[in-house]
Amino acid sequence: xxxxxxxxxxxxxxxxxxxxxxxxxxxxxxxxxxxxxxxxxxxxxxxxxxxxxxxxxxxxxxxxxxxxxxxxxxxxxxxxxxxxxxxxxxxxxxxxxxxxxxxxxxxxxxxxxxxxxxxxxxxxxxxxxxxxxxxxxxxxxxxxxxxxxxxxxxxxxxxxxxxxxxxxxxxxxxxxxxxxxxxxxxxxxxxxxxxxxxxxxxxxxxxxxxxxxxxxxxxxxxxxxxxxxxxxxxxxxxxxxxxxxxxxxxxxxxxxxxxxxxxxxxxxxxxxxxxxxxxxxxxxxxxxxxxxxxxxxxxxxxxxxxxxxxxxxxxxxxxxxxxxxxxxxxxxxxxxxxxxxxxxxxxxxxxxxxxxxxxxxxxxxxxxxxxxxxxxxxxxxxxxxxxxxxxxxxxxxxxxxxxxxxxxxxxxxxxxxxxxxxxxxxxxxxxxxxxxxxxxxxxxx
Amino acid sequence: xxxxxxxxxxxxxxxxxxxxxxxxxxxxxxxxxxxxxxxxxxxxxxxxxxxxxxxxxxxxxxxxxxxxxxxxxxxxxxxxxxxxxxxxxxxxxxxxxxxxxxxxxxxxxxxxxxxxxxxxxxxxxxxxxxxxxxxxxxxxxxxxxxxxxxxxxxxxxxxxxxxxxxxxxxxxxxxxxxxxxxxxxxxxxxxxxxxxxxxxxxxxxxxxxxxxxxxxxxxxxxxxxxxxxxxxxxxxxxxxxxxxxxxxxxxxxxxxxxxxxxxxxxxxxxxxxxxx
Numbered sequence: 001x002x003x004x005x006x007x008x009x010x011x012x013x014x015x016x017x018x019x020x021x022x023x024x025x026x027x028x029x030x031x032x033x034x035x036x037x038x039x040x041x042x043x044x045x046x047x048x049x050x051x052x053x054x055x056x057x058x059x060x061x062x063x064x065x066x067x068x069x070x071x072x073x074x075x076x077x078x079x080x081x082x083x084x085x086x087x088x089x090x091x092x093x094x095x096x097x098x099x100x101x102x103x104x105x106x107x108x109x110x111x112x113x114x115x116x117x118x119x120x121x122x123x124x125x126x127x128x129x130x131x132x133x134x135x136x137x138x139x140x141x142x143x144x145x146x147x148x149x150x151x152x153x154x155x156x157x158x159x160x161x162x163x164x165x166x167x168x169x170x171x172x173x174x175x176x177x178x179x180x181x182x183x184x185x186x187x188x189x190x191x192x193x194x195x196x197x198x199x200x201x202x203x204x205x206x207x208x209x210x211x212x213x214x215x216x217x218x219x220x221x222x223x224x225x226x227x228x229x230x231x232x233x234x235x236x237x238x239x240x241x242x243x244x245x246x247x248x249x250x251x252x253x254x255x256x257x258x259x260x261x262x263x264x265x266x267x268x269x270x271x272x273x274x275x276x277x278x279x280x281x282x283x284x285x286x287x288x289x290x291x292x293x294x295x296x297x298x299x300x301x302x303x304x305x306x307x308x309x310x311x312x313x314x315x316x317x318x319x320x321x322x323x324x325x326x327x328x329x330x331x332x333x334x335x336x337x338x339x340x341x342x343x344x345x346x347x348x349x350x351x352x353x354x355x356x357x358x359x360x361x362x363x364x365x366x367x368x369x370x371x372x373x374x375x376x377x378x379x380x381x382x383x384x385x386x387x388x389x390x391x392x393x394x395x396x397x398x399x400x401x402x403x404x405x406x407x408x409x410x411x412x413x414x415x416x417x418x419x420x421x422x423x424x425x426x427x428x429x430x431x432x433x434x435x436x437x438x439x440x441x442x443x444x445x
Numbered sequence: 446x447x448x449x450x451x452x453x454x455x456x457x458x459x460x461x462x463x464x465x466x467x468x469x470x471x472x473x474x475x476x477x478x479x480x481x482x483x484x485x486x487x488x489x490x491x492x493x494x495x496x497x498x499x500x501x502x503x504x505x506x507x508x509x510x511x512x513x514x515x516x517x518x519x520x521x522x523x524x525x526x527x528x529x530x531x532x533x534x535x536x537x538x539x540x541x542x543x544x545x546x547x548x549x550x551x552x553x554x555x556x557x558x559x560x561x562x563x564x565x566x567x568x569x570x571x572x573x574x575x576x577x578x579x580x581x582x583x584x585x586x587x588x589x590x591x592x593x594x595x596x597x598x599x600x601x602x603x604x605x606x607x608x609x610x611x612x613x614x615x616x617x618x619x620x621x622x623x624x625x626x627x628x629x630x631x632x633x634x635x636x637x638x639x640x641x642x643x644x645x646x647x648x649x650x651x652x653x654x655x656x657x658x659x660x661x662x663x664x665x666x667x668x669x670x671x672x673x674x675x676x677x678x679x680x681x682x683x684x685x686x687x688x689x690x691x692x693x694x695x696x697x698x699x700x701x702x703x704x705x706x707x708x709x710x711x712x713x714x715x716x717x718x719x720x721x
Contacts, residue, residue: 019682029668383647386639393632398633
């Protein structure tokens with residue numbers, strides 16, 4: 001290996017570098033846990049936080065503390081961690097290979113002497129889980145849990161796998177969210193309710209139109225949600241319909257796209273609005289489910305009325321506010337203008353009324369549900385990485401190898417050198433048990 | 446209180462009684478060198494564990510979900526798993542016996558705290574109906590149990606290193622051994638914590654298509670895991686040991702408690718349903 005490469009490797013494998021990298025990653029993640037991150041905080045909440053923490057708010061703006069995970073500094077830390085882990089994994093594998101397959105003289109360890117010959121000693125050790133791993137000039141080597149040598153190698157390899165696979169997921173993932181009302185069809189060209197995609201991912205669109213036929217939901221006696229499911233129809237061509245269902249924890253896969261049932265659902269109200277210019281328009285007002293029959297669900301609609309007028313809505317699924325079993329909703333609309341309430345209007349299906357210059361008519365209503373569409377590659381890599389990490393940890397902490405070397409003595413007996421490669425004092429009982437077992441064998445002849 | 450809840454509370458209190466007897470006998474046995482009392486304490490703990498297990502199973506059958514929704518269920522199952530894991534380790538590695546002087550009171554404390562909450566029946570949100578959630582929670586509990594054992598050894602080390610003249614401390618293993626046991630059990634805790642995060646990410650991916658969402662609970666769990674990683678790294682490569690290692694572990698343990706019991710109360714977390 002060229003000299004420069006060796007110094008780079010030494011730098012990344014230095015225990016100080018490794019410790020610094022772990023501490024930097026830890027500091028970055030802790031910072032992101034303390035400062036609200038823009039990808040998971042609404043702009044309004046972010047403004048509130050900045051107003052409450054003026055100093056941190058200023059630093060957050062200039063240092064990018066509100067976007068730690070997409071900050072070049074964090075990418076640099078991750079890259080450093082990945083390079084260090086990659087070198088370390090290689091080193092650990094070479095070491096584990098050497099320990100597993102190239103036996104060396106054991107210079108330290110406890111020494112036992114017995115009058116027994118090599119054969120019976122080996123038999124006794126094998127019965128205690130020691131596996132023969134090599135022989136050299138009459139000296140036999142045995143190891144209990146030889147896979148324990150590979151613990152660190154697997155642990156580091158797993159972390160490399162997780163980082164690489166997570167990077168692939170982050171760069172290529174496509175994710176779209178739809179909130180559809182019952183009977184509504186979403187065309188592939190229509191925009192998503194919400195969308196996320198990786199830097200290298202193309203725009204996400206469905207392979208064909210999709211219609212939400214039915215939303216099925218049920219409640220526990222205490223009004224908590226028990227189950228949510230949707231029946232969907234895929235419309236790949238004229239006169240072709242493919243009906244499928246999806247529910248929470250029962251994922252639907254269609255042409256490589258995984259479809260998840262969201263926990264959010266409620267009722268959509270179709271309201272005809274006639275404005276001051278006598279122009280009629282039908283709006284779909286989606287409100288999330290109520291938490292209890294007597295507690296209304298609220299939503300605010302900014303783009304319905306225009307002219308600085310805000311439409312607020314609340315609803316009860318049972319107008320009598322008694323149960324979730326009876327579907328006879330009451331929708332209450334309220335118009336605010338310039339921060340002042342103009343008026344309120346209760347509506348039942350088919351009824352109409354006015355608030356200020358606006359006339360409203362409730363045409364119909366129906367349930368809606370949230371569906372999550374995901375297309376990503378790399379997940380098996382992430383989970384495989386996690387599994388390898390766990391396997392490595394289990395090998396390292398649960399099965400430290402115990403080595404035994406059996407040498408023949410000139411008097412026909414044997415000398416046994418024994419050591420535990422890690423946590424030695426934890427296994428002194430094991431050495432004592434071997435001694436007792438050999439003494440018993442000697443006595444029994 | 447209905448009949449079923451009364452039966453559950455009654456069996457739980459019987460278990461509490463056994464744990465109290467076990468804790469007192471263990472402390473007396475350890476401090477005053479009463480071997481019979483110490484031996485008896487493990488018997489009392491075993492009986493308590495059996496009764497406690499029966500209470501948890503009975504409640505599981507009534508509410509229709511595992512002990513991970515209501516605070517009383519969470520703390521009670523934490524106590525059960527801590528005692529079960531300790532007794533299991535005691536069987537495999539008898540050298541961990543001295544930790545009982547801290548593990549027994551810790552178990553008693555957890556179950557006592559659980560009885561202060563109303564054992565109301567909580568309904569299971571639909572996303573909680575996955576087997577991966579059961580693994581996710583079970584491994585965090587096992588991790589907590591091993592960390593309690595590691596804490597016990599760290600505290601015993603600190604106590605022994607405080608130059609006390611107490612005779613019972615002299616009967617404890619050598620400080621170097623206590624230090625090593627703490628290290629070993631911290632390693633177990635680190636691994637089980639990692640497995641719990643893995644199970645959680647599989648659960649999340651199966652429930653809403655995201656294996657990691659930087660949710661506050663997830664983030665603090667990762668932070669805790671990394672802090673344990675720093676502890677283990679310092680021990681292995683920087684030969685951190687003795688008093689400094691013991692105090693560092695106490696800090697790690699406090700972080701683990703914050704991760705498990707405080708962050709899940711954050712309203713912005715999807716975990717807020719749990720332990721409400």
